[in-house]
Amino acid sequence: MLTDRAGSEFLGRVSLSVAIMDSDAHRRANVAAALADFRNLQISQISSFPIRAADLDQILPDPYNIVLLNVDCDPALAFALTEQLNTNPQIYLMVYSSRVDMKLTVQLMRAGAREFFVFPIDAHEISSALARAAERYTIASQEARASSRLFVFLGTKGGCGVTTLAANFALALAQESEGNTLLVDFGLPLGDVAINLGITTEYSVRNALQYPDRLDHRLLSTLVAHHSSGLSVLASPSEFSDAAMPLDSIDRLVAVAAESYRFVVVDAGSRIDLLGTALFDKSAIIYLVTQVGITELFNANRMVSKFFFTRDQTLQIVLNRYKPSDLVFDEKKISEALTRPAQWKIPDDYAAARRTRETATPMVLIDSPISRALRDMAKSAAGLTIGKSDRKGLFRFLR
Numbered sequence: 466m467l468t469d470r471a472g473s474e475f476l477g478r479v480s481l482s483v484a485i486m487d488s489d490a491h492r493r494a495n496v497a498a499a500l501a502d503f504r505n506l507q508i509s510q511i512s513s514f515p516i517r518a519a520d521l522d523q524i525l526p527d528p529y530n531i532v533l534l535n536v537d538c539d540p541a542l543a544f545a546l547t548e549q550l551n552t553n554p555q556i557y558l559m560v561y562s563s564r565v566d567m568k569l570t571v572q573l574m575r576a577g578a579r580e581f582f583v584f585p586i587d588a589h590e591i592s593s594a595l596a597r598a599a600e601r602y603t604i605a606s607q608e609a610r611a612s613s614r615l616f617v618f619l620g621t622k623g624g625c626g627v628t629t630l631a632a633n634f635a636l637a638l639a640q641e642s643e644g645n646t647l648l649v650d651f652g653l654p655l656g657d658v659a660i661n662l663g664i665t666t667e668y669s670v671r672n673a674l675q676y677p678d679r680l681d682h683r684l685l686s687t688l689v690a691h692h693s694s695g696l697s698v699l700a701s702p703s704e705f706s707d708a709a710m711p712l713d714s715i716d717r718l719v720a721v722a723a724e725s726y727r728f729v730v731v732d733a734g735s736r737i738d739l740l741g742t743a744l745f746d747k748s749a750i751i752y753l754v755t756q757v758g759i760t761e762l763f764n765a766n767r768m769v770s771k772f773f774f775t776r777d778q779t780l781q782i783v784l785n786r787y788k789p790s791d792l793v794f795d796e797k798k799i800s801e802a803l804t805r806p807a808q809w810k811i812p813d814d815y816a817a818a819r820r821t822r823e824t825a826t827p828m829v830l831i832d833s834p835i836s837r838a839l840r841d842m843a844k845s846a847a848g849l850t851i852g853k854s855d856r857k858g859l860f861r862f863l864r
């Protein structure tokens with residue numbers, strides 16, 4: 466049996482969740498004991514099997530990194546379960562049997578099992594398999610992080626429209642990224658993203674920041690709420706608290722969010738105190754939201770020249786509630802104040818804003834000048850050229 470130290474060294478700093486699926490309590494305990502020396506495994510024991518492989522989600526609702534499946538049940542079910550588990554690319558599937566059956570082994574490996582053990586499982590074999598799982602997990606996380614994109618909405622003044630724009634932009638991205646978008650509300654305390662989207666939430670950003678060492682993909686997935694569009698939402702706390710937000714925990718949250726979601730959208734309110742965190746990493750796209758008012762443009766000027774002057778395309782200025790007819794300043798003056806031209810103009814759309822309040826339907830879900838502008842922003846953000854009129858299929862080629 467491996468020592469505790471050796472086990473931890475094998476898996477490095479990676480923390481993995483493991484589900485042992487076996488109907489036999491004695492065998493389950495035996496497998497759990499073989500894993501007991503690995504400190505950074507979170508082990509769950511699952512005693513029931515679904516009658517049909519398609520019902521597996523009800524038994525395994527949480528995303529596990531490793532599933533250790535006993536395949537001594539009906540071979541057809543074992544095969545179907547293996548295939549079903551293999552459809553989730555996050556799971557590293559290990560199977561074990563009390564019998565040595567070459568034919569079954571080959572069949573299960575072809576169906577997606579990565580490791581095959583004979584019960585009782587040899588400690589050395591399982592430790593090598595765990596090391597392979599940890600390595601694969603590390604590579605997959607790095608790849609996911611590298612391909613994920615972070616969009617941060619920051620206002621030059623409260624009431625500029627940061628929440629409206631961030632929430633609707635995120636919805637537009639989520640609709641076509643098959644739920645692969647997370648919206649985080651940093652407008653602490655009492656941010657109103659959830660209210661704007663008409664959803665109730667149990668957990669918040671505060672829970673995600675509380676235990677940075679424990680935060681991983683699995684924990685994050687239990688903290689988010691889901692909008693019917695497929696958008697995941699990490700809301701702001703609904704209570705005031707004296708506790709300061711630990712800035713290094715924000716970096717951890719940003720990293721885990723990037724591993725878990727293709728697009729991460731942040732409502733940063735007017736929180737320039739978050740500038741030193743990973744939210745404003747140079748790879749993040751910052752949308753600086755302003756209106757064409759004296760205070761807003763003055764603040765925008767100071768913010769661009771002080772904090773963002775080194776940014777090129779990663780700073781996008783958004784003029785919200787834009788009404789060309791009653792502009793106090795002309796375009797040239799606005800660009801001078803901003804030190805560069807604004808990339809986006811979101812029309813003042815009182816009717817759409819009122820309809821949102823009355824029907825609790827987010828703006829971007831109903832066709833209007835504002836929803837068209839927001840969809841164009843979202844498409845461009847996803848690296849696409851702006852299409853013509855095919856609204857439903859806007860992002861189809863993203864998949």
Ligand SMILES: Nc1ncnc2c1ncn2[C@@H]1O[C@H](COP(=O)(O)OP(=O)(O)O)[C@@H](O)[C@H]1O
Binds near residue numbers: 622625628786818835
């Ligand atoms: N483009 C727009 N047209 C009309 N009303 C808007 C627009 N953008 C925002 N609003 C309205 O302005 C108010 C403040 O917006 P909000 O998104 O809460 O601002 P912030 O989050 O910056 O404080 C809300 O009532 C919202 O409906």
Ligand SMILES: [Mg+2]
Binds near residue numbers: 627657734
């Ligand atoms: Mg807000």
